[in-house]
Amino acid sequence: MSEEILINVTPPETRVAVIENGVLQELIIERSCKIGLVGNIYKGQVCRVLPGMQAAFVDIGLPRSAFLHLSDLCPKELEHKGSANIEHYLHEGQHIVVQVFKDPLGSKGARLTMDISIPSRYQVYMPYSTNTGISQRIECTEERTRLKACLEEFRQTNNCGGFIARTAAESVEEAILLADMEFLLKLWESISAKIATAAPKQFIHKDLPLSIRTLRDLYREGIERIRVDSKETYLKLIEFAEIFAPEIIPVIEHYAGDCPVFDIYSVEDEIEKALARKVKLKSGGHLVFDQTESMTTVDVNTGGYVGGRNLEETIFKTNLEAAQAIARQLRLRNLGGIIIIDFIDMKGVEHKQQVLQALNRHLEKDHAKTKITEVSILGLVEMTRKRTRESLEHILCEPCCACGGRGVLKTAESICLEIFREIIREVRQYNVQQILVLASNEVVEMLLDEKADMLSDLEAFLNVRIKFRSESGYNQEQYDVVLL
Numbered sequence: 001m002s003e004e005i006l007i008n009v010t011p012p013e014t015r016v017a018v019i020e021n022g023v024l025q026e027l028i029i030e031r032s033c034k035i036g037l038v039g040n041i042y043k044g045q046v047c048r049v050l051p052g053m054q055a056a057f058v059d060i061g062l063p064r065s066a067f068l069h070l071s072d073l074c075p076k077e078l079e080h081k082g083s084a085n086i087e088h089y090l091h092e093g094q095h096i097v098v099q100v101f102k103d104p105l106g107s108k109g110a111r112l113t114m115d116i117s118i119p120s121r122y123q124v125y126m127p128y129s130t131n132t133g134i135s136q137r138i139e140c141t142e143e144r145t146r147l148k149a150c151l152e153e154f155r156q157t158n159n160c161g162g163f164i165a166r167t168a169a170e171s172v173e174e175a176i177l178l179a180d181m182e183f184l185l186k187l188w189e190s191i192s193a194k195i196a197t198a199a200p201k202q203f204i205h206k207d208l209p210l211s212i213r214t215l216r217d218l219y220r221e222g223i224e225r226i227r228v229d230s231k232e233t234y235l236k237l238i239e240f241a242e243i244f245a246p247e248i249i250p251v252i253e254h255y256a257g258d259c260p261v262f263d264i265y266s267v268e269d270e271i272e273k274a275l276a277r278k279v280k281l282k283s284g285g286h287l288v289f290d291q292t293e294s295m296t297t298v299d300v301n302t303g304g305y306v307g308g309r310n311l312e313e314t315i316f317k318t319n320l321e322a323a324q325a326i327a328r329q330l331r332l333r334n335l336g337g338i339i340i341i342d343f344i345d346m347k348g349v350e351h352k353q354q355v356l357q358a359l360n361r362h363l364e365k366d367h368a369k370t371k372i373t374e375v376s377i378l379g380l381v382e383m384t385r386k387r388t389r390e391s392l393e394h395i396l397c398e399p400c401c402a403c404g405g406r407g408v409l410k411t412a413e414s415i416c417l418e419i420f421r422e423i424i425r426e427v428r429q430y431n432v433q434q435i436l437v438l439a440s441n442e443v444v445e446m447l448l449d450e451k452a453d454m455l456s457d458l459e460a461f462l463n464v465r466i467k468f469r470s471e472s473g474y475n476q477e478q479y480d481v482v483l484l
Contacts, residue, residue, distance in 0.1 A: 067111050114128075
């Protein structure tokens with residue numbers, strides 16, 4: 001399987017596309033006016049403690065206060081006091097060092113933790129912990145034992161915090177791992193010095209820009225090329241790789257072609273498709289995605305697929321194809337939180353298990369943590385996907401000014417009848433002889449055509465004259481009744 005990463009850099013934004021076998025699988029967008037906060041460290045001030053929620057709101061200098069739950073306090077302190085009451089740890093006005101692990105989403109503020117972690121290419125350093133861990137993606141028992149011994153020996157020798165070996169650390173020489181841990185210790189020393197002198201609500205440490213985080217977090221063995229269309233960014237990537245990951249240098253390329261780098265694999269077209277509600281399957285079936293405040297629902301339909309031998313086989317094949325497409329769309333759209341998948345009902349238990357296994361298999365490459373339940377009594381699959389940043393739709397779109405995000409508009413006929421009711425209400429309240437109705441062109445045309453008889457009867461009944469004016473700036477639901 002061929003894999004590559006495309007990096008498109010312009011002054012307003014940086015976009016990273018992960019391509020597998022010529023197909024867009026993941027897209028990350030970071031705009032200069034709204035750079036992500038995940039990984040940033042602040043000295044915050046507790047502004048409100050909520051015992052009923054076992055949480056606190058913390059002011060870190062952002063427009064909205066950030067949220068800190070009891071479970072995200074420093075593990076050492078939790079273990080030492082052993083209390084399940086947040087009031088035993090925090091009080092209003094207290095100054096605390098916190099790190100953002102979830103960007104502000106919608107109307108919610110950022111999510112914080114006091115368990116600081118600093119990532120590098122091969123490890124994650126946890127200064128307030130004494131544990132060492134190994135990435136679950138490293139499956140070889142001998143390699144896990146080797147890495148565990150290396151990390152633990154370094155931690156004890158330097159009497160420092162804990163480390164987690166990332167997936168990229170697999171098979172890496174011990175000297176390189178030690179150099180990486182030395183770098184993390186020096187970085188933490190500089191951060192600690194800033195913490196000591198920082199004022200409340202002050203920013204202390206910022207994570208790397210998206211282009212460099214791509215090398216640190218997304219590169220793995222098997223990626224053939226990393227193409228970047230900015231010469232300046234290319235040089236920064238080479239500089240970073242020379243220090244921290246020399247093995248990556250051969251795959252980093254500066255793309256200077258006339259065709260935009262995202263057009264190589266029709267990425268722009270795929271982005272448009274990812275914003276659509278309906279996703280077509282190759283077999284003729286389709287998926288329908290509905291993203292709401294509390295959850296995302298995915299409906300699987302056979303559509304035009306009639307299959308071959310029998311109905312059960314047709315349903316099974318459609319669900320298998322849907323499992324692969326859903327896994328891709330979750331990554332591409334960056335959908336998180338609770339996700340409900342309504343696969344087409346299957347009678348056979350074996351078919352249900354195979355579809356779930358296929359979904360799990362296709363989600364293995366997802367960087368976000370996922371959890372899937374068995375098929376419920378109602379035939380639904382419930383799952384969760386860790387959400388750390390806004391979805392693609394929330395980044396690129398805004399609610400429709402006409403429907404307010406409902407996705408539907410009242411019909412022209414419904415608005416006509418609303419106008420009739422409003423006219424009756426106004427005439428009965430005020431003694432008027434003439435009324436002007438301002439509405440959209442579609443509504444005015446219906447009032448003067450299909451509803452002309454009703455309009456005439458209404459004028460005779462109320463003994464008023466009703467005039468109409470079409471307003472091009474009005475959407476179908478907008479209207480005004482003006483008393484003359």
